[in-house]
Amino acid sequence: MTETLGLRERKKRQTRSLISDVASGLFIQRGFDNVTVAEVAEAAGVSTKTVFNYFPRKEDLFLDRFPEAVELVTRAVRGRAEGESPLAALRRLFLGLLEEGHPLGGISPRYQVFWQVVLDSPALRARVRELVEEFEGVLAALFAEAAGAGPAEPAPKLAAALVVAAYRAVYLTSVGRIRAGDPGQDVLADHIALLDRALEAVERAVAAF
Structure with a gap:
């Protein structure tokens, strides 16, 4: 059970990092206000709901630390x-x-x-x-x-x-x-x-x- 939880947590962290990295790349390329959360989700290969599960606010995609x-x-x-x-x-x-x-x-x-x-x-x-x-x-x-x-x-x-x-x-x-x-x-x-x-x-x- 402990190993399962550990693996789950690692996967969650990897997904969070992926979404943030993809978002940051888009924001740097096009400007924060010119990128939508839906575009971030599409580029990261996840749903918009998943993005908001990890980052309740769009701003936190860039200020993720x-x-x-x-x-x-x-x-x-x-x-x-x-x-x-x-x-x-x-x-x-x-x-x-x-x-x-x-x-x-x-x-x-x-x-x-x-x-x-x-x-x-x-x-x-x-x-x-x-x-x-x-x-x-x-x-x-x-x-x-x-x-x-x-x-x-x-x-x-x-x-x-x-x-x-x-x-x-x-x-x-x-x-x-x-x-x-x-x-x-x-x-x-x-x-x-x-x-x-x-x-x-x-x-x-x-x-x-």
Whole structure:
């Protein structure tokens, strides 16, 4: 039974990846707003219903790594070492993703096509804002859980807001530099150093409460 479930899960992940890859190729080629979900389904060889089973919203076909991001931060905070703060665990995670070149780090000239597709689509930009808010909510819940804080406690929400603001500011700064033509390796090195300092500052700020 365990092997059957494992195989089923692998097939589901393969199907999800196939649909997302096909969709991304079409969006990059023709623009997000010029491609329908039905066209994605046809190109992927699945039904439209199947597409929506994996991706409830069209925008999530392109912004498909959000669940992975949630999984990674949840695992980092809940599985942190004894004595390590949730913020220190996140800092270690974020810097590790950058150093290994993980797509969720996303600081490289090769992501310029991805950024351009997002910038060209009001729907995608709006969904990015929603996902940022959702991510902030996930962080706040994890911080509250780690601290044993109640839902009315402001500190976890403040910590989450500061983390998101710091990450976003550093990320947008680096994206702007790459789009302006700065060498990718230089930007990445500066990005890692700046993010490290920014998250360290957030840790100090949160510790003051």
